[in-house]
Amino acid sequence: MKTEVKDFSKFNHKHNLINFFESILSVRKFVFLFIGGIMFATPYIWEWLFPFTFISLILLFSILNYQKDNKIKSCFKYFLVFFCGCFLTVYTLFFKLYPFEGFDFTIIQGIIIVIFAWISASLIHSLLGGAILSLSGYFRFSPILFSLSVSSLWVIFEWSMSLGFLAF
Numbered sequence: 559m560k561t562e563v564k565d566f567s568k569f570n571h572k573h574n575l576i577n578f579f580e581s582i583l584s585v586r587k588f589v590f591l592f593i594g595g596i597m598f599a600t601p602y603i604w605e606w607l608f609p610f611t612f613i614s615l616i617l618l619f620s621i622l623n624y625q626k627d628n629k630i631k632s633c634f635k636y637f638l639v640f641f642c643g644c645f646l647t648v649y650t651l652f653f654k655l656y657p658f659e660g661f662d663f664t665i666i667q668g669i670i671i672v673i674f675a676w677i678s679a680s681l682i683h684s685l686l687g688g689a690i691l692s693l694s695g696y697f698r699f700s701p702i703l704f705s706l707s708v709s710s711l712w713v714i715f716e717w718s719m720s721l722g723f724l725a726f
Contacts, residue, residue, distance in 0.1 A: 587621050588639045594618050595643025602648050619708075633695035638688035645680035652676045679724055690715040 597614035600607045618640050625632055656672050663671065691711050697703040719725070 587636075590617060591621060591636055591639040592643040595640040595645075596647045598640070599644040599647035603650070630692050630695040634688045634692035637691040638684050641684035641687040642680060645683045646676070649676050649680050652679075682724055683719060686718060687715050690718065 594614040594617040597610040597617075600610050618636070622633070622636060625636070652672050652675050656668055691708065694704060694707040694711055697707040
C-alpha cells in the first residue's frame with residue numbers, strides 16, 4: 559500500500575510541476591511575448607544577436623500553441639503584444655534623427671516629435687500585424703493549416719508594411 563501511495567505522490571508532484579509552469583506562463587505570457595518581441599528586433603540593432611530571432615519565434619509559437627481558446631481576439635492580443643515589443647525596439651532608430659539640425663525646432667519640440675513618432679509608428683504597425691496575423695486563428699483546428707496560414711499571413715504583413723505613409 560505504501561508503494562502505491564509513493565508512486566502516486568511522484569505522479570502528483572510531476573503533475574503539480576507542470577501546473578506550476580502553466581500557471582507562470584498564463585500569468586506572465588504577455589510579459590514573455592513583449593520580451594520575445596524585443597528579442598526578435600535586437601538583430602536590427604546588433605546583427606550578431608541573430609539567434610534571438612529564432613528563440614523569440616519559438617517563444618511566440620509556443621505560447622500560441624498552449625492557448626486554450628481558438629478565439630481570434632486572443633490571437634490578436636498575443637500578436638499585438640509581441641509586435642509592440644518588436645517595433646518599439648526597431649523604431650528606436652528615430653532617436654538617431656534627433657536633434658533635427660536642418661529644422662527650426664526647439665529642443666522640447668524635437669523630443670516630443672521623436673517620442674510621438676516612435677510610439678505612434680510602433681502602435682500602428684503592431685495593430686496592423688496583430689490584425690493580419692490574428693486571421694491565423696481560423697486555422698487552429700489543424701496544425702498544418704495553422705503553420706501554413708501563419709507563414710502566409712506573415713509574408714502579407716511584411717509586404718503591407720511597405721505600403722502607405724509609414725512604409726518601412
